[in-house]
Amino acid sequence: MSNIHNLTVGHCNIQGGLTGISKTLQISEMIKKYEMDILSLNETNLNDSIATNTLNIPANYTFLRNDRGTGSRGGCGLIISNKVAYDDKVKVNTDLPTIEAKWIKVKSSNYYICGFYRSSGYCKLDDFIDYFTECMIKLRGKKVIWIGDINVDQNKINDLDYRKLDSALKSFNMVQTIQNYTRVAKRGNKFTYSTIDVIITNCYSDFESSSVLPEQVGDHFSLKCVLQFKVELPPKFEKISFHNYSSSGGGPTPQNPPKLSPLLEICYIHQGVK
Secondary structure (H helix, E strand, O other): OEEEEEEEEEEEEEOOOOOHHHHHHHHHHHHHHHHEEEEEEEOOOOOOOOOHHHOOOOOOOOEEEEOOOOOOOEEEEEEEEEOEEEOOOOOOOOOOOOOOEEOOOOOOOOEEEEEOOOOOOOOOOOHHHHHHHHHHHHOOEEEEEEEEEEEOOOOOOHHHHHHHHHHHHHHHEEEEEEOOOOOEEOOOOOOEEEEEEEEEEEEEEEEEEEEEEEEEEEEEEEEEEEEEEEOOOOOOOOEEEEOOOHHHHOOOOOOOOOOOOOOEEEEEOOOOOO
């Protein structure tokens, strides 16, 4: 049985919940089911009072995070299998304070992956496009993948915001690969359908697939893309201990590590490629 597969990258807008049980179970199950090497998270809703090592992240995975500086809302991050060699010191820093993004370079490849979140009420589209342009200029000649919630509906092709974003993508030969709805929201007695979670890339020819998953976290559906680049399968899931801090006003701090007993323990066995 081979322990090698194509690099698999996922995304979901979780709308908080990393300090509780329900959504972290969903995330862990999704990583296991789709053998994800990298999972981009949006709206992590964390702040510097919550230590990373107190979060319910699957064993043998690392969580890189970028919290929103103005409070607990927003933020983004990447959950990465320890089998994936990467560099998180990608030099694409910006002076724009409202940019929420986390970059890595997959080692032994030319792939640069950005997990990002653009909230309409926090980051102006023009600012995001400026950041996007700055990054793509710095990464000219590289294979780049942006994955996250852009909050620009890809179905409203006549809207000004769509046209602005589309123009920026075309200037760097980038394409948006997600075609189906990614969010279903209820407004009064009506449901709205939009495609605001996206995968943007200049190396679509390297993709084996790009799709919307049936898994829904909050009112967003999750995404997955598979690249034709071989990596080791994600490691076996060891026993996972879940703590629920949702009723205590937030998670423990680095100065006050958790002292609770696990509320739930699950043992996953990785079946490998069939």
